[in-house]
Amino acid sequence: MRGDAPIVVIGAGIAGLSVALAAAPRRVVLMDPGGLNSSRLAQGGIAAAVGPDDSVLAHVDDTLAAGAFHNDAAMVWEVLAAAPEAIGWLQAMGVAFDRDAHGLLLGREGGHRASRIVHAGGDCSGERMWMALQERVRMLGTVDWRTCEAEALLLRGQAVAGVATRDFHGRENTVEAAAVVIATGGLGALFARTTNADGATGSGLALAMAAGARTRDLEFVQFHPTALNGGQSRLPLITEALRGAGARLLDASGEPLMRGLHPLGDLAPRDVVARRVWRAWQGGGAFLDATALPARWQARFPTVATICRAGGIDPSREPIPVTAAAHFHMGGVAVDAIGRTSVPGLYAVGEAACNGLHGANRLASNSLLEGVVCGRRLGAQLRHHAARAAAGRFRQIARGAGLDSQSLAELRQQMWAAAGPVRIRHGMESTAALLAEMAGAGWQARVAHAVVAAALRREDSLGAHWRAES
Incomplete structure (x- = not known):
């Protein structure tokens, strides 16, 4: 050359x-x-x-x-x-x-x-x-x-x-x-609930896969337990350091969410806390309570304070509604x-x-x-x-063409339901079949299919990959 x-x-x-x-x-x-x-x-x-x-x-x-x-x-x-x-x-x-x-x-x-x-x-x-x-x-x-x-x-x-x-x-x-x-x-943006930027869709992974590069551990997706629950595509993150400073996770009844579940309580590893938050949403919701912290905490965590105010929440007076969200691959x-x-x-x-x-x-x-x-x-x-x-x-x-916006939105909903914090075989199998059909239309579907296929192959729960019977 x-x-x-x-x-x-x-x-x-x-x-x-x-x-x-x-x-x-x-x-x-x-x-x-x-x-x-x-x-x-x-x-x-x-x-x-x-x-x-x-x-x-x-x-x-x-x-x-x-x-x-x-x-x-x-x-x-x-x-x-x-x-x-x-x-x-x-x-x-x-x-x-x-x-x-x-x-x-x-x-x-x-x-x-x-x-x-x-x-x-x-x-x-x-x-x-x-x-x-x-x-x-x-x-x-x-x-x-x-x-x-x-x-x-x-x-x-x-x-x-x-x-x-x-x-x-x-x-x-x-x-x-x-x-x-x-x-x-x-690739967190391939999930309907995510803390990641819109561009985090596994584009580099798609390029590498197209060239025949080996992949590893695709099934392991970490879900952050405390994203601000809201209707937008990308959910603002409520940093874990706020729990490190003393904020507490509560269920819809105001009871401590992590009581008796792990020796580290609210500061247990993220996979443990995320699954508990995910399950709490089946019963009414999960909340992060920072009301007992000294008032100066908002100066130390200005991003969280701004996020809450933008959502109409006064974290000094009321708990913050949180949800699990795809965070790290x-x-x-x-x-x-x-x-x-x-x-x-x-x-x-x-x-x-x-x-x-x-x-x-x-x-x-x-x-x-x-x-x-x-x-x-x-x-x-x-x-x-x-x-x-x-x-x-x-x-x-070539990586190939991408999905249109409607198909990508459908993929994200499917990935959240089938490959979220708790995974069930029949849900992953039906989603894998749908993604295989979509793969010819866009590279995002090929990446998502590879993740679900890896999750299906790992039949036991391990870390962030959690299998449930129902």
Whole structure:
């Protein structure tokens, strides 16, 4: 090919930005589909064992327990041991973490036995981190930031050698690459109730599947137990850190929702709490009561306070109605510790990838940590990657057309009913059949079908994958 080929990164969340920063001074083309991404919506911070009463071992133990010991233990150790250094790097990138007189202000979230969540701007953590990193990326003279959609991968032989794109004016383009990184986030928007941005539909997973990349653990979808219950497509998240500060989950009668169900009570792992909230809605609803907290909590959690006011709720006087909602995909494109997929030249990182860190259920606030640690590791590896793509003619492997809006709405309802917090065989079987029929009409249906098919194959309950008889 002519000249040196860049590294192409598809996705501009924290994982993709970390790749681009660590790859410098290699030339990078960063493809941003535009709009919100899950990194920016993250209210929880980043988990790191930096407190005086904490240790990496304790963080590892909590991660393995939350993941139902389905995790890759070596990956867990590698990522969590790198957490303190990742906090230092983020600070060097300009992230101003919350502090008190003793140093970093550490919060606690579900599944954690210690306070180890580092926040930036309280519940604005994801946005603050993303803003700092994207500003650094834009300062680099080596990153070409493009607003476009990746619609196909270019293959020479069996190796990925570029991307075919379309921008928002309909203009098509091809970019040859020495390596392509999928950093497109998860697939929560394939469910009728979700905390994710509208674009979190598994688009990168669809590209990888079309190219023949192996997938892993697709059945494991985490449902956050406390999204604000409302009628909109994307449900605002009520951060778990609010429960860490003392808010309580109640049923419709005002009784403690988690009483006697788990030793950690309201801060039990998310899969446990989400199922309890889901069942509470069968009997009248679930509520998060913050009325007993000191008034200053709204200054610490400004996003939650704003969300409640927009919904006509005064959280200082009344409980917040909450519901479970699709939040994070533990599965994804199967990758090794570096981020390599089974297809030469194709890499994946962040929520789009599955490296075994999260197991069957993600421990709260380990995802931003994964994006930073694994993104930086992959970027450093690609910095020394061969600068030329494979020679010869290429062929396009397209993701294919998407579903129309009506079909996508139907798919989302089907996925919530059949593959939500509690799953029943006959519901999944009928939904799998419907999705198979829809697969020819849109790539979202192929991704959704792969998730349901994986859930059907795993006949026992494990972590966030919960099978019920009825």
